Amino acid sequence: DGGITQSPKYLFRKEGQNVTLSCEQNLNHDAMYWYRQDPGQGLRLIYYSQIVNDFQKGDIAEGYSVSREKKESFPLTVTSAQKNPTAFYLCASSLRSQGAYEQYFGPGTRLTVT
Amino acid sequence: EDQVTQSPEALRLQEGESSSLNCSYTVSGLRGLFWYRQDPGKGPEFLFTLYSAGEEKEKERLKATLTKKESFLHITAPKPEDSATYLCAVSRSNTGKLIFGQGTTLQVKP
Numbered sequence: 001d002g003g004i005t006q007s008p009k010y011l012f013r014k015e016g017q018n019v020t021l022s023c024e025q026n027l028n029h030d031a032m033y034w035y036r037q038d039p040g041q042g043l044r045l046i047y048y049s050q051i052v053n054d055f056q057k058g059d060i061a062e063g064y065s066v067s068r069e070k071k072e073s074f075p076l077t078v079t080s081a082q083k084n085p086t087a088f089y090l091c092a093s094s095l096r097s098q099g100a101y102e103q104y105f106g107p108g109t110r111l112t113v114t
Numbered sequence: 115e116d117q118v119t120q121s122p123e124a125l126r127l128q129e130g131e132s133s134s135l136n137c138s139y140t141v142s143g144l145r146g147l148f149w150y151r152q153d154p155g156k157g158p159e160f161l162f163t164l165y166s167a168g169e170e171k172e173k174e175r176l177k178a179t180l181t182k183k184e185s186f187l188h189i190t191a192p193k194p195e196d197s198a199t200y201l202c203a204v205s206r207s208n209t210g211k212l213i214f215g216q217g218t219t220l221q222v223k224p
Contacts, residue, residue: 042214097210100146105157
């Protein structure tokens, strides 16, 4: 079955630690995205990648980093510089980035930092 | 500034009571408008893409329509399993980036 997987579903970390969230897709999509969702707020774009070895900052990139070494994978690292890391993180992919291609989402990772 | 506003924030319906959700947008160079359904604790599920004013799409009890300034998601004779948060998003020209509204949380009571 084609789709997007995110792991783990729940993640707990102590303040000051970096943590990496996994995102894999087998849809053969060129573009991948990371969003953050907080209660009462819409999805906010963190980073996106249009092609392997290339990525751009979204609206709230500070305190996050990404890599895109393979077409199928787009891991997100939440660094200790992110001031409010506790949130629900969603990964998505689309066939292309330019134009109006629908994005398909993974199941999400809920990160709690204490 | 590009913006997407959804209303109402929350909607309670009785089973079978039809209604509409609104998505108003201001964006330069609209390439597409998307509707998603999100269940609690899960990722959004794609429903529809609308590309131009006057376009309509249907899926079971849902029908999405688009004008130059807003989109409506009409729910006909809803069932409890239609309870979810419905998200609207627009695609800006030439970037593929989506701007999301805050969502409408729908509760359908039996």
